[in-house]
Amino acid sequence: MTPANLADTVLSAARAVFETRGLDVALLPVTTTVERPRNPEHGDYASNLALQLGKKAGVAPRELAAALAEELGRRDGISAVEIAGPGFLNIRLDTASLGAIAGLVVETGSAYGRNTALAGEKVNLEFVSANPTGPIHLGHTRWAAVGDSLRRVLSAAGAEVTSEYYINDAGAQVERFARSLFAAANGEPAPEDGYVGDYITEIARTITDADPALIGQPAEVALPVFQERGYELMLAEIRESLERFGVYFDVWFSEQTLHNGGAVEHALDELRKQGHIFEEGGAIWLRTTDFTDDKDRVLIRSNGEKTYFAADAAYYINKRERGFDRCIYLLGADHHGYIGRLKAIAACAGDDPKKNIEILIGQLVNLVRAGQPVRLSKRAGNIITLDELVEAVGADAARYSLARSSTDSTLTLDIEEITKNSSDNPVFYVQYAHARICSLLRNAEEKKVSRGEKYDPALLSHERERNLLKTLGEFPGVVATAAELREPHRIAVYLEERVATDYHRFYDACQVLPKGDEPVSEFAQSRLWLAEATRTVLANGLDLLGVSAPERM
Incomplete structure (x- = not known):
């Protein structure tokens, strides 16, 4: 039960x-x-x-x-x-009722933990969304780990989730990127407001290797080529880095399409129907102060130029018109000011800002080695990239370490700690519990001790067995709560502090397989079911975090 x-x-x-x-x-x-x-x-x-x-x-x-x-x-x-x-x-x-949990978990398999708490809800989950002007850095990487885990958790709770990457491919930052590539290709210093790092030189070289005639061309001729081709190469690199990290997006949404396809004008029409558009000083404004924003926002400047806020409004309305019930934005630590204005957009569009939109803010990540800050990247200049983190610690350790803590606080990762093969390292501790069970099951096969098709749940009466059974029974509730609160780190805490810990205590107190020439105990079969149930929960929980469940370590 x-x-x-x-x-x-x-x-x-x-x-x-x-x-x-x-x-x-x-x-x-x-x-x-x-x-x-x-x-x-x-x-x-x-x-x-x-x-x-x-x-x-x-x-x-x-x-x-x-x-x-x-x-x-x-x-x-x-x-x-x-x-x-x-x-x-x-x-x-009673013992049999509690012991039946092991059978339920094993028979449910990879579906155990899934629930219907959010069934029927269509969710758009946007995260990372780094500008296509440089590699994914450590801050983006935290949201990549947390965002993808949240996607998995929301899906496990029954929601229909679309993960989305918003490509900021319109505006001044893309133009600065193009000028930086142009300067690197011609051996000139980077513009004062440009981008630096070896990656700029690499991309510029790739572009000019394919089209040597670009070198020496006037800026007005070469810049559009560098902008288009550089954007394509940078976006491809971002996508490849994320996929090596195990993060795949359902939708890659271009900001430029909002401007080219008339979405901004359409959004203004929709907002005007709701009565929140006004004109002042030759500019077009949205009266967001009607909905607790600290000031009204300009949509179109007096010179006819559309603002970033206009694109934000168009993007939100576009999401809602695509049929999403809830739009969740995962933004960086420097985006606190976006909370009020994005919620005001939803309210101005006639939506419920408490239901239809959520903004989650993630805090910074610091990387250290033995307590000392890790030096900055050679390739990317003033940042540490996703690829460098994965190269240093591996995708599993990086994903688990980034997703196991609440995003409300700054996170410090010590490279030596998260790569240590000891119980002090949380990811090793949890993965080792899974590998230890797999080893037990292999040993059982070698000793010809079969788990069989059924077991006696009443034999699982030891205090350590009962504790472990109760812990396994909590998994669906943990998943539902993690989804409801948007806190995938609860999965990691549960795996570490409850499942892995209770299994190790059970294994140390309750002999499963015979030693030497000992006869097979009457408890062996039931305990093998309990071990397999624990393995299932560990594997399912790690999968929700996007982390592998190794069979050997």
Whole structure:
């Protein structure tokens, strides 16, 4: 019996009690939850439903708890129910009911943990979206890891998710990029506001190797070529870097198409219909202060030039017209000011800014080696790139380390720590637990100890077995909460602090396979099911983080 199954049982028992006592069943919640007590001696799970409903129903909470305890005592799988304090219910499951979790996990396989909490919701998830003027750097890399994990978690919770990369290919930064390439191709210093680094020289050389006649050409002739070809090469490099990191986007959306396809003009028409457009000083404005923005925003300047904000508005409206119920933006630490203005766009478009749009801000990443800052990149000048990070620590260690912490705080990664083959290294600790189980299963095969098609769940009665079973049963709830709160790091915390730790404790306390000439224990088969269930949860959890589950280490 999983926590979700038990919660349903508690709610069903409450309905039976209400009906028997003639209480108003409309007071019952649609769902309820159970939690594991901090002290295992208090039971396997606890419910505060009687406390929630007692006063509303006109019944003393402890009296309602007593009635619920009596009703629950008649339900299959529950061995005892005790009342604590003013009306808490401490529930104990019988051994077979709890042991059945192992079978459920194994039989569900790769689908275990998936749920329908967000079923029917169509989500656009935009992340990374680095300008195509340089390699993906460390800050972008954090969002690549977190964003892709969030995509996986939202999908596991039943949402239909489209991952999207917004290509900032319109505006001054692309022109500066072209001038930087032009200067490098002609052996000139980079423009004062241009881009520097060996990658500029490399791209310029690739362009001129394909078209040597560009060297020495006037700027007005060569710049458009450098801009178009440089953009293509840089974007291809960004895509390849991300894919080596295991991040694939469903949509690569060009900002330029908003301007070329009339999307900006269309957005202005839609906003004008909502009554939030006004003209002042020859410019066209959006009255975002109607919706808590700190100032109104210019859409089109008095000289007819469209602003970045106009593109932002057009992009949001475009997403909504593509049928997305919720648009989630993952932005860097320097984008706090975007929260108010983007939410104001949604409100001005007639949407609910609390429902249709979300803006998540990620903090910076620092890279150190043995506590000392890592020197800057030779290739990219003043940044550390995604490719360099992966080369230094590997994709698994990089992804796990970047995704395992809340994005609310600055993250410091120590290269030596995250590549260490010891239990002090979180990614190694979790992956080793999976590899250790795979080794156990191989040893079982060599000893001809079969897991078989069924097992006796009542044999899984050891305290360490019960703890591990309860932990495995929590996985679907952990996934649902991570999706609801947009916090994929909860998966990593659960794998580290609960699954891997509880498995290692179980393995150290409960012998699975015979040693030497010992006969096969009656517990072996059931414990192999438990081991396979743990392996499944570890593999499924690591997959949600985009990290491999190795069979050997």
